[in-house]
Amino acid sequence: MLPFLNIIGENFMKNVSTRRYVYLVLNFVILLLLGIAYAWSIFVGPLENAYGWTRMQTSLAFTILMVGFSGGSLLAGILAKKIGFSKISMIASLLVGGGLVATAFTSSISVLYVTYGVLAGLGIGMIYNTIVSVIPLWFPDKKGMVTGLLLMGYALSTSILSPICQWLLVSFGPKTTFLTFGILDFVVFLLGSFFMKEPNTAELAELPEIQTTIADQEMKNYTTSEMLHSVKFYVYFLGANFLVMSALGYLNHVAPALQSEMGMSAVAAAYVVSAMSLCNGVARPLAGRMFDKFSIRFVLRVICLIYAVSASLAVFALNSHATWLLVVASCLLLFGYGFQGASLPCVIRRFYGDEYFSMNYSIVSLVSLTASFCPSFVGKMQVLSGSYSLGFAVMAVCCVASIPLMFIAGIEK
Secondary structure (H helix, E strand, C coil): CHHHHHHHHHHHHHCHHHHHHHHHHHHHHHHHHHHHHHHHHHHHHHHHHHHCCCHHHHHHHHHHHHHHHHHHHHHHHHHHHHHCHHHHHHHHHHHHHHHHHHHHCCCCHHHHHHHHHHHHHHHHHHHHHHHHHHHHHHCCCCHHHHHHHHHHHHHHHHHHHHHHHHHHHHHCCHHHHHHHHHHHHHHHHHHHHCCCCCCCHHHHHHCCCCCCCHHHHHCCCCCHHHHHCCHHHHHHHHHHHHHHHHHHHHHHHHHHHHHHHHCCCHHHHHHHHHHHHHHHHHHHHHHHHHHHHCCHHHHHHHHHHHHHHHHHHHHHHHHCCCHHHHHHHHHHHHHHHHHHHHHHHHHHHHHHCCCCHHHHHHHHCCHHHHHCHHHHHHHHHHHHHCCCHHHHHHHHHHHHHHHHHHHHHCCCC
């Protein structure tokens, strides 16, 4: 039996075309589990009830996690050429798993900021950057599509994990929930780290030939220094920052808003968050495919249009107490966020090439750092005014402000 398994293993390792799809599926699952961060709004109510924390305090936890995410992505970019992606993934599995397990045993909001926000945030950012940097290289014939499929796993996580988290929280409480995901994430992420490597020259030769597209013809490898001297980088960064600010603000506060201002139950709100996640996930492979087929200008205009319409509808729905219109607007906005999430790595590859992608992407991913303050801001506005109306209006303004910036950034020559 053992020799038979060895033969199968050897054939698997030699068959690059088959192996790359196994890598794709495995890392899809890892990103699915990694997205536990975006289910934070499900934890807000139970944690506030259990420990007496305020909405502003729990919102800050998510903000710190996003700061940690950006720091982890940047750290992965720095370490990529020094220790390799496999070791980066091993370190990240310890940070995420250890951070969530430690969170399970704390009743202090300050400690939670460190365990959940800093440790888990760093690990999530490191793994996210690593997967987006490595796996598309195994698919030179369809990098955009594969990037979108991978990120669909990250986006769908909330849709899949929110009901599970809700059940665990109601049945066993926050401690068991954090402990369960901490152990599960550590085991799966550590397993994935052993398969996290770039294709070598011989393996690349066995992969399908690249179909010549506009993107391939114009691709040039820019160092991070060269990228930072590009005006287009700052225009795109600012526009993307406005969009991510809005998306994170809505994602973190839609469930509480539906409960406090629309009278929706916690369970129903959890299903709305799941529906938003589903829209987020479905949009990502679609966006990746569009990047393989169309110009950056066209895709970025589609993104801006979706954001502007959905954010405006959300403000109107909240002020008119139209519950289902707010649900529709929120789902549409997260559909736009899915486009934006998949567009970020695709734009960086299109503008600046593959060779320095990990570091360049980590810099652009700092939009999550600057945008991460929006959930805390919206939470503070809610505490001060007693309503989400002002916070939602500010996010709508951000969406509109991104339009001219993305139009300029989309000019490829």
